[in-house]
Amino acid sequence: MATLVQPAFPFVDVIIDTSALVPAAQRSPGVVAVVGNADGAAAPASTPLVVTSHADVIGLFGKNNAATALSRSLDLVLAQDPRPSKVYGVRTPAAGNYAAALAGLEAADDVTFVCLAGETAVGAATNGGTPATGLRALAEHVETMSAAGNRRMAVAMIDPAIARTATYVDTVLASGSYGALKSATGRMILVAARGATTDETASPNPVADAAAAVMGAIAGHTPATSVVLKQVRGFTVPIGQQYVPAEVTGLAGQGVIPLIDPALVPGTGLFLGDGGTFSTDPARNYVDICRVLDDIEFRLRAGLIGTVGDARITKAGLTSVRVRVEGILGPLQLGAVIDDFAVTIPLLAILALPESARSAAEQAQVVTARQTRQVSVLISVTYGPAVHRLNVTLAPQF
Structure with a gap:
């Protein structure tokens, strides 16, 4: 007697393929790390640890339940509203050994902002086998990590204890001072908050880590949000130490973000007076541009x-690539992050032609692409930035 190869029931075989349901990787743009000195703290050195509250901060980075330079900076980050999506603390193995602590932060590939707790010394660049020190170590870290594919931005501050002089702006931004931190990559954010303190009544006033607070304030907002006039919380600046209009203009004109308490904003508080990066590249001279990119x-x-490994170098395969790119950028356009975009795949235009209609040069491009298995995609994005200045003409008449 003949036997059936397959039983009749359930008549229709359905194979479920969930490969299309695998979500794309997500990277929160608001993850920050504070690297600093916390000698005697419980946390292991050069190890990134997440903190979510003051209790976490003191328990991991305090010394005998007392504050340290690192714990004070972390508290300022957590004081911002909105606050960053994740906050790391990293303790140095020895006071000032930032290079080792920053090396321990390299594996945390979700970090987007880094600062050094309370550090104001520019330091020295790497010299042979001698690692960089001070803020130079921070600048080199974000440059190196960004070049390797993990894009990061550094936030540093001009020493709040530098007194006001007639040449204040030129002095602090000289090439032998904080001007040495300027680069073409747009990876450095330099803030200025003269006299920043967490307690105006104490004598001497304890210096506040304006860089940590500003970093937390910036990271709490979405990438496309301009940082101009965003509030920074957790410390104050005595009125006698605040910047005069000429200093605000001078600092902002060179890419430094001064903290100001403008009379145009009701009440008192500190706000970011500009939105620039400390960069020599005019294409990357705003924080929101760098973050959006x-x-x-x-x-x-x-x-x-x-x-990669699935799309084929055919008309249908490259069309699917273009559709996928449009699916990625489309929501950004709908959310007004970008104003417009265009996707161009030169090889797709050639593959759309019948083979007999292609020129020898076009056919050579197809052959080369298939041999090397490389395809070029050009994406043009139109970015509509926020207004930073309004020029109003008042023309009274009778």
Whole structure:
């Protein structure tokens, strides 16, 4: 007697393929890390640890339940509203050994902002086998990590204890001072808050870590949000130490963000007086531009990783790549992060032609692409930045 190869029931075989349901990797743009000195703290050195409250901060980075330089800076980060999505603390193995602590932070690939707790010394660059010190170590860290693919930005501060002089701006931004931190990559944010203190009544006034507070304030907002006039919490600046209009203009004109208490804003508080990066590149001279570009880059890399090894160098395959790119950038356009975008795949235009209609040069491009298995995609994005200045003409008449 013949036997059936397959039983009749359930008549229709359905195979469930969940490969299309695998989510794209997400990277929160508001993850910060504070590296600093906390000698005697319970936390292991050069190890990033997440903190969410003051109790975490004191328990990990305090000394005998007392504050340290690192714990005070972390408390300022947590005091911001909105606060960053994640906050790391990293203790140095010895006071001032930032290079070792920053090396321990390299594996935390979700970090987008880094600062040094209370550090104001510019320091020295790496020299042979001697690691960088001070803020130079911070600048080199974000430059190196960004070049390796983990885009990060550094936040540093001009020493709040530097007294006001007639040449204050030129002095602090000289090439032998904080001017040495300026680079072309737009990875450095330099803030100025003369006289910043957590207690105006104490004598001498305890210096506040304005860099940590500003970092937390910036990271709490979405990448496309301009940092101009965003409030920074947790410390004050005595009125006698605040910047005069000429200093505000001078600092902002060179890419430094001064903290101000403008009379145009009701009440009292400190606000970011500009939104620039400390950069020599005019294309990257605003914080929100750098953050948006970093965010879009990660979204594209994460969203397109699934096409590697699957999409074929054919008309249908490259069309699917273009559709995927449009699916990544479309929500950003709908959310008004970008104003417009265009996706161009030169090879797709050639593959759309019948083979007989292609020129010898076009056919050579197809052959080369298939041999090397590389395809170029050009994405043009139109960014609509926020207004930073309004020029109003008042023309009274009778």
